[in-house]
Amino acid sequence: MLSSAHLIYMSGQISEGMAYLEDRNIVHRDLAARNILVGDDLVCKVADFGLARIIRDSVYTASRNTKIPVRWTAPEAALHQRFSVKSDVWSFGVLLYEMMSRGKMPYEGSFLNKEVMTILTSGYRLACPTRCPENIYKIMMDCWAAEPSKRPSFHALHSQLDDMDCNVLVLSQRKRSQI
Incomplete structure (x- = not known):
């Protein structure tokens, strides 16, 4: 079973790919756990670029009849078809939820x-998954x-997650050296 440390390590790689x-x-x-490839040593790659678009002026506006994965999509994108890096950031928060909840929908x-969409626009957000570190839930909420x-x-997300990953690594090395 993957520990929170493993999941933080993996999410750092995903955020690095998205920063690229x-x-x-x-x-x-379409950023979601289903579109992340995981290889040896938990190396993660962002995949499935079928909906990807180059954006001009920071926003891509899709046609009204475009099918979108609503549960992973930011309200402004789902309601007004306005996609941006910031709507991908929203999706990354949902992906973190999927990871930390160990695969819950x-x-x-x-x-x-x-x-x-109705509950999201009224301010509702997913609850913190069981066993999810508080600092990771704060990232989701951000x-x-x-x-x-x-x-x-x-870039900011990658920096935060990379720092957490390094701190977890140092702590686990300390524990091993005390044994």
Whole structure:
């Protein structure tokens, strides 16, 4: 079973991959656990670029009939078809939820997609998963800021997660040396 330390390590790699896309003005539009490839030594790669687009002026506006994964999509993208790096950041928060909940479906239960949008626009956010470190849940909540400009960049997310990963590594090495 993967520990929180493993999941932090993996999420740091995913945020680094998304920072790469951010630098190239590419919006993924379908960031979710199902679209992450995991290889040997837990090496993670962002995959499935079928919905990805190059953005101009920081936003890509999709046509109204575009199918989108509502449970992973920021409200401004789902309601107004306005996708940006910041809507990908929202999706990254949901991906973190999937990872830390060990694979739970976001907004599980009988919620229809329309109901998910209604509760999100009224301020509801997913609860902290069991065994999820508080600092990771804070990152999720930062990713789910109602105002897109208040969401962190992928570079900031990578820096935070990389720092956490290094701290976990140092602590685990200390524990081993005390044995």
